[in-house]
Amino acid sequence: MTKIVECVPNYSISSDIEGLNEILRPFRENDNVSLVNVEPDTSYNRTVVTLIGEPEALKKAMVESCKAAVRIIDMNHHHGEHKRMGAIDVIPFIPIQNMTIEETIALSEACAKEIYEATRIPIFLYNLSAKRKQCENLPDIRKGEFEGMAEKLKDPYWKPDFGDEVHPTAGVTAVGCRPLLIAYNIDLNTNDRKIAANIAKMIRFSSGGFRYVQAGPASLEDHVQVTMNVTDYQKTSVYRVFETVKMEAKRYDVEVIGSEFIGLVNLDCLKDIAAYYLKKNSRDEVDLTLDEIVDVVSEKLLLHGFNSEKVIETYVK
Secondary structure: OOOEEEEEEEEEOOOHHHOOOHHHHHHHHOOEEEEEEEEEOOOOOOEEEEEOOOOHHHHHHHHHHHHHHHOOHHHHHHOOHHHHHHHEEEEEEEEEEEHHHHHHHHHHHHHHHHHHHHHHEEEOOOHHHHOOHHHHHHHHOOOOOOHHHHHHOOOHHHHHOOOOOEEEOOEEEEEEOOOOEEEEEEEEEEHHHHHHHHHHHHHHHHHOOOOOEEEEEOOOOOOOOEEEEOOOOOOHHHHHHHHHHHHHOOOOOOOOEEEEEOOOEOOOHHHHHHHOOOOOOOHHHOOOOOOHHHHHHHHHHEEEEOOHHHHHHHHOO
16 A cells, blocks of 8 residues: 655745746645645745645655745745744645654654755744754744744754754744644634634643644734644544634623634544534544545634635545
8 A cells, every 4th residue: 555644834925926837736636645635824924735646756745845935035025914934834744645753753854954955944843743852833833923033043042953043034944743623713703803812722732722722813804713633533522622613702791603624624623513513422423424424523613715615524535
């Protein structure tokens, strides 16, 4: 069986379509890499790209894409809602098929080394690839963002795994193996960012909320979001987070008006959500087709822009 890995690079670019296409060209031109999803967000000024492919082919294309991103993105002129520290802010690798965690860690390390050698962007190995405790958590690495990173790197405690000084236009990058996580945003019918911030504080682990949730506020053109990563959906269910946000919103006379998955989500996660709303004891009792599960989850979570093409199992047989 072919080895398959997923990669979800986040680029600090959104509205420059010509530049984005140049960054994505190495993926489109590689027969062993599938460019599954491209999600630019102008409010975040960030594009999340989802790739699935053979490990070596994906690594090679990723290095070429980073070289293009360095030519095109200048972080000195970048502003957006999402916290960021580099032109290629983060490059996570996730084992999908016939790949062990150990193999994926080795792939991430090799990719990080080649990116540094090709671009001179300093790189932190993070999450499961981290060599030091302080580099396990991406928000800790990113703290200070691009503007504060030069000062941060003067501290030996924050020396990157590859390189020393911040790249003058591309900043720094984090590369690593991580488990599958669910990137998820919930829309509120208000422009009051403080409300989103208060709700995010209630649900995130660092403030006493759910163990496997990282969350914060984001302002869009006509409303705010509670934006989050659910790092272990089996231990902190997405439906539980969604219902909690609805409950907390009521104290501000605010309603949840929609939600969205960023990148791909796996079928088990969707079955877990469907089981709750169908009043089943567990995901194993959900006996529906993929399209039927997508319909149930979309209706109950008020999802927009979601269909079976955003489900991992659509691409891995």
